[in-house]
Amino acid sequence: MSHATTTDVQDDRPRTTPEPRTGGLSSRSLPRWAPLGFAAVSLALGVGIGAAAGWHSRTQWGLLAALLFLAISYAATTAVENQRQAKDRLATSVVWVCFLAAVVPLASLLWTTVSRGAERLDGYFLTHSMAGVLGFEDTGGVYHALIGTLEQVGIATVISAPLGLLTAVYLVEYGKGSLAKAVTFFVDVMTGIPSIVAGLFILSIMLMAKIEPSGLMGALALTILMVPVVVRSTEEMLKLVPNELREASLALGIPKWRTILKVVLPTAIGGITTGVMLAIARIAGETAPIILLVFGSQLINTNPFSGAQSSLPFYIYEQYKVGEAASYDRAWAAALVLIAFVMILNLAARGIARWKAPRTGR
Amino acid sequence: MASTTPLDLPPAPPAPRGRPGSTGRAGDKIFIGLSRGSGILLLVVMASIAVFLSYRAVLAISKDEGNFLTTLDWNPAGDPPVFGIAVLLFGTVVSSVIAMVIAVPVAIGIALFISHYAPRKLAAPLGYVIDLLAAVPSIVYGIWGALVLVPYLEGLNLWLDQFFGWTYVFEKTEVGIPRSLFTVGILLAIMILPIVTSVSREVFLQVPKMNEEAALALGATRWEVIRLSVLPFGRSGIISASMLGLGRALGETMAVATVLSPSFIISLHVLDPGGGTFAQNIAAGFGEADEFGRDALIASGLVLFVLTLLVNGAARLIIARRKEYSGANA
Numbered sequence: 001m002s003h004a005t006t007t008d009v010q011d012d013r014p015r016t017t018p019e020p021r022t023g024g025l026s027s028r029s030l031p032r033w034a035p036l037g038f039a040a041v042s043l044a045l046g047v048g049i050g051a052a053a054g055w056h057s058r059t060q061w062g063l064l065a066a067l068l069f070l071a072i073s074y075a076a077t078t079a080v081e082n083q084r085q086a087k088d089r090l091a092t093s094v095v096w097v098c099f100l101a102a103v104v105p106l107a108s109l110l111w112t113t114v115s116r117g118a119e120r121l122d123g124y125f126l127t128h129s130m131a132g133v134l135g136f137e138d139t140g141g142v143y144h145a146l147i148g149t150l151e152q153v154g155i156a157t158v159i160s161a162p163l164g165l166l167t168a169v170y171l172v173e174y175g176k177g178s179l180a181k182a183v184t185f186f187v188d189v190m191t192g193i194p195s196i197v198a199g200l201f202i203l204s205i206m207l208m209a210k211i212e213p214s215g216l217m218g219a220l221a222l223t224i225l226m227v228p229v230v231v232r233s234t235e236e237m238l239k240l241v242p243n244e245l246r247e248a249s250l251a252l253g254i255p256k257w258r259t260i261l262k263v264v265l266p267t268a269i270g271g272i273t274t275g276v277m278l279a280i281a282r283i284a285g286e287t288a289p290i291i292l293l294v295f296g297s298q299l300i301n302t303n304p305f306s307g308a309q310s311s312l313p314f315y316i317y318e319q320y321k322v323g324e325a326a327s328y329d330r331a332w333a334a335a336l337v338l339i340a341f342v343m344i345l346n347l348a349a350r351g352i353a354r355w356k357a358p359r360t361g362r
Numbered sequence: 363m364a365s366t367t368p369l370d371l372p373p374a375p376p377a378p379r380g381r382p383g384s385t386g387r388a389g390d391k392i393f394i395g396l397s398r399g400s401g402i403l404l405l406v407v408m409a410s411i412a413v414f415l416s417y418r419a420v421l422a423i424s425k426d427e428g429n430f431l432t433t434l435d436w437n438p439a440g441d442p443p444v445f446g447i448a449v450l451l452f453g454t455v456v457s458s459v460i461a462m463v464i465a466v467p468v469a470i471g472i473a474l475f476i477s478h479y480a481p482r483k484l485a486a487p488l489g490y491v492i493d494l495l496a497a498v499p500s501i502v503y504g505i506w507g508a509l510v511l512v513p514y515l516e517g518l519n520l521w522l523d524q525f526f527g528w529t530y531v532f533e534k535t536e537v538g539i540p541r542s543l544f545t546v547g548i549l550l551a552i553m554i555l556p557i558v559t560s561v562s563r564e565v566f567l568q569v570p571k572m573n574e575e576a577a578l579a580l581g582a583t584r585w586e587v588i589r590l591s592v593l594p595f596g597r598s599g600i601i602s603a604s605m606l607g608l609g610r611a612l613g614e615t616m617a618v619a620t621v622l623s624p625s626f627i628i629s630l631h632v633l634d635p636g637g638g639t640f641a642q643n644i645a646a647g648f649g650e651a652d653e654f655g656r657d658a659l660i661a662s663g664l665v666l667f668v669l670t671l672l673v674n675g676a677a678r679l680i681i682a683r684r685k686e687y688s689g690a691n692a
Contacts, residue, residue, distance in 0.1 A: 060521055084583055091585035095479050098471025102559075105552045106495055109506045163400050170397035183401040185678060186408050192606065192674030193667070194613020196641045197411070200663040204414040207653060224407060231404075257393035278497075285499020288615040291645055313501040313616070320505050320620060328509065335502045346497050350490070 030080050035073065035093070042068035062104075066097050110339075117336025120329040126337070130298040135322035142334050144300040145315035148215060149341075151304040152294070152311055153284050155219035156226050161276050163223075164230025165265075171231070172238040173260055190228035198224040199289035206293070213295040215304030218311070221289035226279045233275025237268040270356020277349035281342045287313035312338045411667070419661035422654065430661065435626055436643065438651070438658035445658050447665055452628045453543055453637035454666070457618065458611040460547025460632065461554060466604045468551075469558035474588060476559075477566040489563060496556035504620035507549040508541075512621060515540050515548065519633050534633045541623035544632040546639075549617050554607035561606060565599025566592055598680050605677035609670050615641035640666040 046065025050058075070093050077086035125141040133140035167187070171180055198221045206217060241264050249259040265272070290296070295308040296318055310318075312334055319331035423430050425443055433446025476488050516539065523534035573591040582590060593600075618639050624646060625636040644659045651659060 060517060084586070088583035088585040091588065092479060095471045095475045098468045099475040099480075102468055102472050102552075102555055105511070106555075108510065109498065109503065109552075112506055112510050113502060163403065166397040166400040167404055170394075170401045174394055174397060175401070179398070179401065183404060185675075185682075186405055188678045189671060189674050190404070190408060192609040192613075192670055192677075193411075194615070194641060194670055196613065196615045196644050197415075197663050197667045197670070200644070200660050200667075201411045201414055203656065204418045204660055207418065207656065208414075224411075227404065255387050255390050257387075257389045260393070281497050285497075285501060287499075287501045288641065288645055292648055313499055316501050316505060317616060317620070320508065331505055335505060338499055339502060342497050342499060343494065346494055 028080055029085070030077060034076070035089075038069055038073045038076065042066075042072055066101070069093060070097070113332060113335050113339055116329070116332035117334075117339075120333035121336055125330075125333055129300045131300070133298070135327050136324040138326040138329065140330060142312065142315060142330070142337060144297065145310040145312045145334065146337070147300065147302055148294070148297075148304075148309035148311040148314075149284060151302075152215050152219045152222060152290070152309070153280055155216060155304060156222035156283060157276065157280055159219070159223045160226040160230055160279070164227045164276075164279075165234055165272065167227070167231045168234035168238055169260060169265075171235055173256070173264070187228045187231045190224070191232065193224065194288075195221070195225055195286045196288040196292070198222075199292040202289070203292050212306070213293055213308055214306050215294055215301075215309040218290050218294040218309070219304065221293055222283045222286060225286060225289075226283045229279040229282060230276055233278065234268075234272050237271030237275065238264060240271065241267045270352055273356075274349040274353040277345050277352070281345040281349070284342055284345070285313050285338060287311075287317055290314040291317070312341070415660055415664040415667060418657045419664045422657035422661045425654070426658070434628060436647070436658075438655040443654065443658070447640070447662050449626045449628055450638050450640045450643050450662055451665070453622075454612055454639040454641075454669075456632065456637070457543045457546040457550060457639060458608055460544060461550035461611045462604060462608055464548060464551035465554050465558055465607060466600075469555050469603070469607070470562055470600060472555070472559045473562035473566055474592070476563050478584065478588060478592070489560070492556050492559050492563075496560065500553065500614060501616040501620075503549060503553050504616040504618075507545070507617055508620040511549060512539055512541060512545055515545055519544070523633060531630055531632055533631055535631055536634045538635060540633060541621055541635045542633050543622070543637045546618050546622050547632070549621055550611040550614055553614065553617060554610050557610060558603045558607040561603035562596065562600050565596040565603070568599075569595045602677040602680040605673050605680070609674045609677065612673065613641055613666060613670050614639075615645050618642040619645045640669075 043065045045068050046061050050061035050064060070090060073093055074086050074090045077089045120138075124139075126146070127143050128139070128141035129144035130140045131144075167183065171184060174180075175183065201224065202217050202221045205211070206213070211217065245263055245267060246259055249263045250256065254262075290311045291314060294311065294314070296314050297308040297310050301307050301309045316331045316334045316338065319327040319334065422438070426433075426438075426445055427442035428435065428444035428446050430446050432448050433444055434448055436445045436449075437443065438445045472492070476485050476492070480488060519534060519540045519542075522532045526532040527534065569592050573595065574587050577587045577591050619642045622638065622642055623635045624638040624642060626638065627636050629636060640662050644663055647659060648656065
């Protein structure tokens with residue numbers, strides 16, 4: 001854009017004496033509003049052609065309009081300016097189109113969840129279970145699933161947070177040599193383990209030890225997914241702690257473990273909390289391990305150590321599979337609850353990160 | 363450190379043994395033990411995932427009357443039990459490849475938009491929103507895909523069939539709602555966009571300013587700056603970001619389980635419903651499976667595990683190599 005402005009200013013002089021297009025500052029250039037104009041023209045054409053040809057999907061209209069936009073702006077710029085500028089404009093347009101194309105489905109996802117979820121979401125929905133409710137009835141709620149999610153995620157966090165924290169401390173403060181390298185590499189690889197594989201691992205243990213499904217088993221699978229995330233984020237935060245702080249503490253004769261506990265960890269605590277909360281947000285939405293290990297239930301089971309439980313993501317899947325209008329409504333409402341839970345965790349985590357950032361940064 | 367100990371210690375001050383960081387005090391020993399122990403525990407967990415899955419998988423495969431790699435059927439409950447992963451492997455790879463083909467260029471576009479094109483005030487919030495979208499649970503993508511995206515794509519499918527049916531791949535031989543591998547691929551593409559975008563964006567932001575300014579000083583347009591300095595610098599970053607996305611797409615369960623209408627056929631007509639993926643098959647088949655059936659599912663899960671391990675390991679190795687390279691550059 002800035003290029004276009006500067007040439008605009010210098011554009012007055014050569015208009016009287018037309019010069020060959022050399023690509024210099026004095027060459028002709030399109031006005032600043034040209035992209036908007038192209039967009040309007042191509043949108044109109046796209047809608048026109050789409051409507052005339054009777055295409056069913058508005059997506060096609062949009063795609064056509066996008067393609068027309070690229071073609072028109074490339075042709076116009078080549079004609080008025082030169083090929084290099086045309087390529088630049090084409091790239092700019094492609095990047096904008098990419099961005100807009102990605103925003104549409106993501107916005108649709110959020111909008112659908114909020115609008116359809118709000119229809120059914122109320123106090124009754126949050127405080128009742130599905131006990132005795134048939135699929136097509138429009139009563140019932142999500143209370144048992146909420147309890148399941150909170151307990152399973154809670155147990156997973158209680159195990160993962162210390163484990164991840166200690167591993168990160170090892171990697172940053174003590175780790176040298178091949179063991180630390182191996183741990184770093186496998187923590188990275190572990191972040192990519194599909195949740196269903198983590199579920200199968202616990203399942204194979206359950207099959208061998210003849211353990212019945214329970215919330216605890218699901219929590220163990222969630223732990224496998226959560227630990228690497230906690231390790232990675234804690235590691236980054238510990239690396240940010242200035243070495244001067246450690247050295248000052250060690251110079252006072254304080255043992256290294258007390259230095260870590262009293263100086264390093266408190267300095268980085270904001271970032272560590274953020275990392276743990278983001279990890280919680282990630283595992284709260286996992287469905288696959290719950291299907292395999294917790295089995296799902298329509299009833300309220302507050303004991304995560306025995307018996308089947310439900311969880312929010314599992315509940316959504318279950319209600320989706322029932323396939324009735326009323327159950328779709330429940331699925332959307334539960335999806336809204338889940339998204340709200342995850343987003344609030346995310347926003348709070350980033351809030352903490354921002355609030356604590358200046359102290360760790362300096 | 364030994365000099366600060368009280369005077370009533372034995373005269374010979376304990377010489378620090380081992381690494382200079384350790385003082386030999388009990389607290390330190392416990393702390394080192396705990397932290398190293400948890401590191402080792404993680405390695406043990408990784409190893410036991412491989413061992414346990416392999417053990418149960420061998421139990422199942424040894425009784426498999428079909429060929430585990432090439433059989434086009436999944437019937438571990440039958441007599442004799444016959445099951446094979448050919449269809450699952452095909453479906454997993456095809457849907458992930460479709461996802462990659464769509465998502466990677468778009469993600470690079472968005473990453474460039476955020477790092478180089480967006481107005482500066484917009485760039486930071488956009489990066490933030492992308493990260494938030496990465497946190498949307500996959501089951502929500504799943505029901506959105508099944509209830510919103512699938513009906514929406516019917517028109518696009520007809521259109522593809524009409525104009526690109528001659529390519530065989532886009533030929534639609536069955537009428538009906540598009541609960542196909544192609545739809546799954548599109549949904550997976552939407553799901554992996556955020557992660558590919560955020561990793562690529564980080565790489566693009568690391569491009570040395572000097573390189574870009576040098577290109578600008580030579581009169582390059584913005585696109586030429588990107589083509590000459592940003593993309594070459596970020597190439598390995600883009601590759602590893604795509605592979606991380608691929609790893610996600612390969613193992614995605616819920617979005618596929620809700621959208622696909624599974625069947626045990628291999629068909630290159632990606633618009634037709636049918637096919638299956640590892641994760642989808644496990645989630646869908648688990649309910650009816652007996653213990654042997656579960657072992658068979660574990661065997662297929664082992665293949666998925668190895669697949670994602672290879673993809674993620676390769677991605678991480680590329681990133682690690684790049685770190686050294688850029689470190690020397692900085």
